[in-house]
Amino acid sequence: MGSAIQLSNVVRNYQLGKTMVQAARGVSLEFQRGEFTALAGASGSGKTTLLNIIGCIDKPDAGRISVDGKDVTDVPLHRLAGLRNQYFGYIFQTFNLVAVLDAFENVELPLVLAGMPAKQRRERVEALLESVGLANHRHHRPQELSGGQRQRVAIARALVTEPLAVLADEPTANLDSKTGADIIELMASLNASRRVTFIFSTHDHHIINRASRVIWVSDGAVREQAPAEHAGAPLLRASGTNP
Numbered sequence: 001m002g003s004a005i006q007l008s009n010v011v012r013n014y015q016l017g018k019t020m021v022q023a024a025r026g027v028s029l030e031f032q033r034g035e036f037t038a039l040a041g042a043s044g045s046g047k048t049t050l051l052n053i054i055g056c057i058d059k060p061d062a063g064r065i066s067v068d069g070k071d072v073t074d075v076p077l078h079r080l081a082g083l084r085n086q087y088f089g090y091i092f093q094t095f096n097l098v099a100v101l102d103a104f105e106n107v108e109l110p111l112v113l114a115g116m117p118a119k120q121r122r123e124r125v126e127a128l129l130e131s132v133g134l135a136n137h138r139h140h141r142p143q144e145l146s147g148g149q150r151q152r153v154a155i156a157r158a159l160v161t162e163p164l165a166v167l168a169d170e171p172t173a174n175l176d177s178k179t180g181a182d183i184i185e186l187m188a189s190l191n192a193s194r195r196v197t198f199i200f201s202t203h204d205h206h207i208i209n210r211a212s213r214v215i216w217v218s219d220g221a222v223r224e225q226a227p228a229e230h231a232g233a234p235l236l237r238a239s240g241t242n243p
């Protein structure tokens with residue numbers, strides 16, 4: 001079995017008026033199934049750019065990307081939606097739940113779109129709401145839930161299709177630190193119990209320290225990769241000694 005996701009020399013440039021921003025400058029990375037990985041780095045370092053390319057939301061200007069052993073670099077934009085539904089679950093900073101649907105229906109939606117029969121959908125959604133601690137909140141709409149509860153619904157929704165990887169762009173940025181820590185613990189326990197692959201971006205040190213792999217991004221490039229216990233090191237000696 002090959003790697004789940006592989007990026008080779010990925011380049012992404014944004015044109016901003018007359019200047020060109022190099023948001024990814026030749027990034028090569030490999031992700032295996034079952035990882036619990038943080039993309040860490042300062043604001044503007046290129047974390048979202050990389051997550052969007054990893055998740056087939058955006059395409060690189062140069063370089064290759066393969067997902068589940070298949071090179072998807074040349075798949076046209078209009079066909080990427082199918083790949084996204086097949087391979088990825090997404091968790092966003094702002095939760096992105098559908099306001100008129102309750103918790104159950106939000107989690108169920110990807111399965112409805114995938115054409116799964118109702119009985120199977122119900123079993124899967126109920127089990128997931130249970131595992132994120134929201135079995136008793138199934139009829140609550142997003143505005144009737146706390147921030148942490150909304151993010152739990154989003155986590156259940158991301159997992160419901162049993163994706164290759166769940167990608168989370170600063171999943172705790174809109175939560176207080178205690179609730180954010182609870183959300184990361186929930187993700188860690190789902191990673192351990194269900195072997196769900198998580199790749200998440202953050203600049204919060206407490207969250208970086210919970211990752212089992214940390215990829216430090218700076219100025220559009222990968223600077224350092226380390227297990228979490230060494231996560232502080234690149235920052236501590238950041239001034240002057242980084243390449």
Ligand SMILES: Nc1ncnc2c1ncn2[C@@H]1O[C@H](COP(=O)(O)OP(=O)(O)OP(=O)(O)O)[C@@H](O)[C@H]1O
Nearest residue numbers: 014015016021023042043044045046047048049050
């Ligand atoms: N659509 C865009 N147009 C122009 N420049 C962009 C665009 N998106 C991102 N950039 C630039 O690319 C660089 C990387 O941005 P990116 O959003 O990937 O950073 P980030 O690490 O996710 O930051 P943050 O922690 O603030 O979310 C930044 O310099 C940013 O200004």
Ligand SMILES: [Mg+2]
Nearest residue numbers: 047048049169
């Ligand atoms: Mg970002």
